[in-house]
Amino acid sequence: MILTVTLNTALDLTYAVPALVPHSSHRVNEVTERPGGKGVNVARVLSALGHDTVVTGFAGGSTGTVLRELLGALPHGPTDALVTVAGNTRRTLAVVDRSSGDTTQLNEPGPHIGAGEWAAFLGTFGDLLPRAEAVALCGSLPPGVHVGAYAELVRLARSAGVPVLLDTGGEPLRRGIAARPDLVKPNAEELAQLTGAREPLRATRDARRRGAHSVVTSLGPDGLLAVTPDGIWRAAPPATVRGNPTGAGDSAVAGLLSALAEGLGWQDRLARAVALSTATVLAPAAGEFDREAYEDLLPRVAVEQHTPAA
Numbered sequence: 001m002i003l004t005v006t007l008n009t010a011l012d013l014t015y016a017v018p019a020l021v022p023h024s025s026h027r028v029n030e031v032t033e034r035p036g037g038k039g040v041n042v043a044r045v046l047s048a049l050g051h052d053t054v055v056t057g058f059a060g061g062s063t064g065t066v067l068r069e070l071l072g073a074l075p076h077g078p079t080d081a082l083v084t085v086a087g088n089t090r091r092t093l094a095v096v097d098r099s100s101g102d103t104t105q106l107n108e109p110g111p112h113i114g115a116g117e118w119a120a121f122l123g124t125f126g127d128l129l130p131r132a133e134a135v136a137l138c139g140s141l142p143p144g145v146h147v148g149a150y151a152e153l154v155r156l157a158r159s160a161g162v163p164v165l166l167d168t169g170g171e172p173l174r175r176g177i178a179a180r181p182d183l184v185k186p187n188a189e190e191l192a193q194l195t196g197a198r199e200p201l202r203a204t205r206d207a208r209r210r211g212a213h214s215v216v217t218s219l220g221p222d223g224l225l226a227v228t229p230d231g232i233w234r235a236a237p238p239a240t241v242r243g244n245p246t247g248a249g250d251s252a253v254a255g256l257l258s259a260l261a262e263g264l265g266w267q268d269r270l271a272r273a274v275a276l277s278t279a280t281v282l283a284p285a286a287g288e289f290d291r292e293a294y295e296d297l298l299p300r301v302a303v304e305q306h307t308p309a310a
């Protein structure tokens, strides 16, 4: 099975409004409520692709209960191995402006995690690891979880011999990358913050030198840039699509993991990641993708290898 970790799970609300105007009142045309947080989205996409998937992390309070009910109601959804905590799982709000096509994201900080709750999580993580063929560590850290948490989890996965992917930002990324994960998937902003470089290739190479085996940078509508021991690759969708980009990065992670689990090489991993993230922009909410668009896009993703070795 594939294990995804979401330490800061979220009940994701998406509001669609005709136009978002600051300082004014809005009528919301459409509301969706989904079980979210980055690793939960990754797991939802993986299970929709037919992979046996388990989610762990934290959930608590009334929002945590709703999140778990929604997760449990998904047909063929991921298995819930979340650790129950005293605090309330956070909500996040994505406001989609139908006139411009832009999305505005508001994320609550999440519940405070106590030392006993972190210890309980480590127990669950340790029990699940031996069964995992890959593990993804995704998203922000809730208050109370130490900033080196991902570095600690990367080391545990590595000593269990399980390939580990890290998708986070800021100091947790800086420390996590130094623990030598197999794969890191920053976006351009997270990468610039980490390396101080804006030019994507330079920044991605710099990130890799900090400890990751491979780095795949998401460049939004321009696709993905991968710096790997087997070479440098660029993968781009055939055309830019308009929609809600929330969760597109999570679907890229799901694509990379799904192809990795099937023993496919970089060409197929990147094609799958780009097709899935583009098909997610066309779906109403994070953790979902337009299957017809995915199947249509997959053979049309342009993947180019730039040099034989990084």
Ligand SMILES: O=P(O)(O)OC[C@@]1(O)O[C@H](CO)[C@@H](O)[C@@H]1O
Pocket: 008, 010, 012, 036, 037, 038, 041, 092, 105, 107, 138, 139, 140, 141, 246, 247, 248, 249, 250, 286
């Ligand atoms: O605060 P984080 O953990 O960085 O991001 C959380 C989040 O905005 O990311 C997902 C989209 O990628 C949403 O489902 C989710 O609520």
